[in-house]
Every structure is written in C-alpha cells, then in structure tokens.
Amino acid sequence: MTEPKAVVTATEYEVSILPEGDINRPLFTITVQYRGDGRWAVTRHGSCLGADGQWEFGIKEYDRGDVWLDDHRFCLDDALRLAREAAPRIFCNGHTALDAYRRTTPAPAAG
Template sequence: MSEPVATCQATEYEVSILPEGDINQQVFVITVQYRGVGQWAVTRHGSCLGVNGTWADGVKPYDRGDDWLADHRFDLDTALALARKAAPHVVVNGHTAADAYRRTHPEEPNR
C-alpha cells in the first residue's frame, strides 16, 4: 500500500496598510482565519468583524447562533475585502493605522 499524499492549506492571512518591516505593522494587523467548510473570520485581539463593519467583542463559542455566524463568517474573497476596508481604521492608543502610516512614511502618497 502506498503512503497517502500530504495536503497543504493556508489557514491565516495578516492584513495591514503598514508594510512588512514597519515598526508599527504588528500592532495594527487584522487577521483573516480559516474556520472550516470554506468559511473565514476577520479577527483582531479576540474581536470578530461582522458583515456590517462592526466588531463583536468577546463573543464566546456558546453564544454564537446561526444568525451570528451568518454575519461573521465569509468566503475568502469577502473576508479579505472586509479586512482591507477595516485596516486603515484600526485604532491603537488613540491613533489609526492610517495615522501611523503617514507618520512613518511621510514621503509616500496617501493610500
């Protein structure tokens, strides 16, 4: 009997308007995580982004009904689009990712 073939699958993406190597990039990152069956979640520090663009804080697995899941799980393209749209607006210590970008990349045109 032959050995089964190993499969590989990407399960997480990091989304940020700050480029890799930027000193502030990791604190402003949004994560798109695979949740199974073709569904992805947009997360940041335990919060989950909904289809309406608002973050649900601290929702526990037992509090998630079908309606909640329908609003917070997406196909990959939709999840990445929502994360990209939210990325400039991530706030850390009162400053947005867009503020941090302008501070560390003043010579580059605004994105």
C-alpha cells in the same frame, strides 16, 4: 499500499496598510482566519468583524449562535475585502492605522 500525499492548507492571512517590518504593524494588523467549511473570520485582538463593518468582542464559534456566525463568517474573497476596507481605520491608543502609516512612511519626493 501507497501512502497518502500530504495536504497543505493556507489558514491565515495578515492584512495591514503598514509595511512588513514596521514596528507598529502588529498593533494595526487584521487577521483573516479559516474556520472550516469554506468560511473565514476577520479578527483583531479578540474581536470579530461583522458583515456590517462593526467589530464585536468574541471570536469563538461556541460563544455564538448560527445567526451571529452567519454575520461573521465569509468566503475568502469577502473576508479579504472586508479586512482591506477596515485596515486603514482600525484604532490603537487613539490613532488609526492610517495615522501610524503617515507618521512612519516618508512622503514621496516632489519631482
């Protein structure tokens, strides 16, 4: 009998407009997490993004009914699109990710 081959599955993506290594990146990062059955959740600090673009507290399946889950679980392409759209506008301490990006990323030189 042969041994089965190991299966490798990507289950999480980080989405941020801040570059890797930026000290503020963890504060302004959205996570896209696989939740099984081809469905992905868009999460940040205990909240979950809905199809309407609104964040709601609570990300665990057992906390919600099927209608809520249908509004907060997506195919991977839709989840990544929603996360990319939301990334510049997420807030921390009264500042958006775009504010943080502008403070920490130098403007291109005029040429």
